[in-house]
Structures are given as C-alpha cells and as structure tokens.
Amino acid sequence: MTKTIKVKDVYIGGNHPISIQSMCNTKTHDIPATIDQIQELTAAGCEIIRVAVPDQAAANALSQIIPAVEIPVVADIHFDYRLALSAIENGVHKLRLNPGNISNTQNVTAVVKKAQNYSIPIRIGINSGSIEKNLLKQYGVSATAMVLSAKNHIDLLESLDFTDICVSLKASNVPLSIAAYELFSKQYNYPLHLGITEAGTLYNGTVKSAIGIGALLSRGIGNTIRVSLSDDPIQEIKCAKAILQSLNLRKFGVEIISCPTCGRTQFDLIKLVHKVEAYTQNFSADLKVAVMGCIVNGPGEAREADIGIAGGNGSGIIFKKGQIIRKVPEDELFTTFCKEFQSLL
Numbered sequence: 001m002t003k004t005i006k007v008k009d010v011y012i013g014g015n016h017p018i019s020i021q022s023m024c025n026t027k028t029h030d031i032p033a034t035i036d037q038i039q040e041l042t043a044a045g046c047e048i049i050r051v052a053v054p055d056q057a058a059a060n061a062l063s064q065i066i067p068a069v070e071i072p073v074v075a076d077i078h079f080d081y082r083l084a085l086s087a088i089e090n091g092v093h094k095l096r097l098n099p100g101n102i103s104n105t106q107n108v109t110a111v112v113k114k115a116q117n118y119s120i121p122i123r124i125g126i127n128s129g130s131i132e133k134n135l136l137k138q139y140g141v142s143a144t145a146m147v148l149s150a151k152n153h154i155d156l157l158e159s160l161d162f163t164d165i166c167v168s169l170k171a172s173n174v175p176l177s178i179a180a181y182e183l184f185s186k187q188y189n190y191p192l193h194l195g196i197t198e199a200g201t202l203y204n205g206t207v208k209s210a211i212g213i214g215a216l217l218s219r220g221i222g223n224t225i226r227v228s229l230s231d232d233p234i235q236e237i238k239c240a241k242a243i244l245q246s247l248n249l250r251k252f253g254v255e256i257i258s259c260p261t262c263g264r265t266q267f268d269l270i271k272l273v274h275k276v277e278a279y280t281q282n283f284s285a286d287l288k289v290a291v292m293g294c295i296v297n298g299p300g301e302a303r304e305a306d307i308g309i310a311g312g313n314g315s316g317i318i319f320k321k322g323q324i325i326r327k328v329p330e331d332e333l334f335t336t337f338c339k340e341f342q343s344l345l
Helices: 031-044 056-068 081-089 105-117 133-139 143-159 174-187 202-218 233-246 269-280 330-342
Strands: 004-007 010-013 019-023 048-052 073-076 094-097 122-127 165-170 224-226 255-258 288-292 307-311 315-320 323-329
Touching: 019 233, 031 048, 031 056, 031 233, 048 056, 056 073, 056 081, 073 081, 081 094, 081 105, 094 105, 105 122, 105 143, 122 143, 133 143, 143 165, 143 174, 165 174, 174 202, 202 233, 224 233, 255 269, 269 288, 269 307, 269 330, 307 330, 315 330, 323 330
Parallel strands: 019 048, 019 224, 048 073, 073 094, 094 122, 122 165, 255 288, 288 307
Antiparallel strands: 004 010, 307 315, 315 323
C-alpha cells in the first residue's frame, strides 16, 4: 500500500478511491475561460485539475481562478522556479514539476521549503522524452532509465526532508509505461499518477489509455489517473470514468452493456442502445442495464443486469435479473423500458 498525500480535500494513495484528473487547454491568464472550463470539467466528474503556468501572468491568474472553483488546482511548472513560488503564494494546491529542469539545487530548495510551509505536495513528472542524457547514454529509453530519473529527483527532495510526493512515469509507448510503473512500484511506496502521455486522438488515445492505465490498475498499481487525449478534456473524464467502472474500482451511475449485433438481430439495436444510454445517463443510480439483440439469448447472457431489453421481430421483452417480466410490441419497447427503469430508482 502506498503512502497518502492530500491535495486540498482529495486524498491520493492508501485505500482512498482512485481520483480522476484532467488539464485545462485554456490560456491560464484568460481567467473567465479557465474558470468556465474547470467548472464544466467538475460537472463531468473531474476531481483534480491542472493548469499550465508558463509565465507570471498565468501564476497571477491563479489568485482569481482558485477561489472561483471547487476542485483542487495543480500548477504545471517548467524551468522557472519563481513561477512555482508565485503559484504557491497564489493558492495552488499541488505542484507538478521536474526538479531536473529547474536550474540548480538552491532554486529547488526554495520551492521545496515554500511547499513545506504551505503543505503543498509535489508531483515528480517523469516523461520518456525528457530523461537525463547520462541515463539515456547508459540505459537508453527504458523503464530502468525512467525509474532512475525519478530516483534522482526523489533523492533530492528527500535530502531536503520533503516526502509529500506523487510520481508519474509517462510514455506514449504503452508497454514502456507499464514496465516503468511496475518497476517503480516494487521500489517505492509513493503514490502513482497514471497516464499514457501523447496518447493521441479520441479513438486511438482512448484505446491506448484503456490498455495502459487499465493494465496497471488491474494489478493494483496506481492512485490517480489522467487520460491524455487530443480532444475536448471532457472526453478525458468520460474515458477515465469508463476505465475505472469497467474494473469495478469506482461507480459512476448507470452502466450499459449491449451485444454487438449479428445476423440474428431483427431490429435496430444500435439505435435503441443509444436511446437507452441517453436516457439513463441522467441518473446516478448504481444500476446495470442491458440492451440485447435477440429474445432467445438476451436474458441469459445478461443475467447480471438489473434490467434489460431484448428485441425480436416486431416485439421484444423487458427482463430483470434474467427473468422476463413484460413482452411488448417493438414500438412500445423503449417507453415500457423507461417505466420499468423508473420503478428501480
């Protein structure tokens, strides 16, 4: 079990739920746009949000952004230690930085001391594309090099008596990411921020993230996740929730299961499942709903569903826990389902 860190009112590590993160793609100095996006992401299920702090204007903006939003805000810092100091002074709840790209130990010490004074944790963000040259020369781009890079930064922070640490070891290569996180987890008990960096567009990025993050979570590795997609950050939240729910690690309301259709299907299953999904997504109940393509196999294959629909040729059935409760004409199937679903709430 990992140690626990606290980010405002969200705990990462130990037995705490795996939290969902995202990052704003607004310019942080555009205060209204950044606040709006954080509020939209919060409504979608984001629990920790990161913002870029590339300059002093962005650091100053935090003083207005943070009081206007509910969830913890993480400042993403590179190179200029003074921006980290300003971010802390302006109320940020966590820093994401790579101590190696801050110019010298004296500057890192200044950041660490201020983080200690304000009880601000630090995420050491290791990426496969920014490994130190000496490690690259000896180990190449590898899990060993990534973990040794993390070790260098951890050693520095620990030498300053700072252990309020979270670590990420991200690569766009899924097997490399998995290997790095696994290797690190065998050596340290610091909580891990999981992600596949530069995963890609919505479809490919979702697949890569689900495989990489899901593989690690299924092995008990990981304490908080960020899905990185070249798309609206809302999609990152949807993907993260789906990953966690599919592994039974978190519950986010109604879960839909449906068959992929085949030559036995005698109605428009795809249209129906989209209607059911749109209808049930407005409810927070912990229910499993099945939409199946044939009456013969539907109830049996989806026996674990709380409620389900199985269509046929001109008619269909509603079933609960594998037991048929209603048979109705096809054009009444959806409305009948809605009534029976409501009875479970």
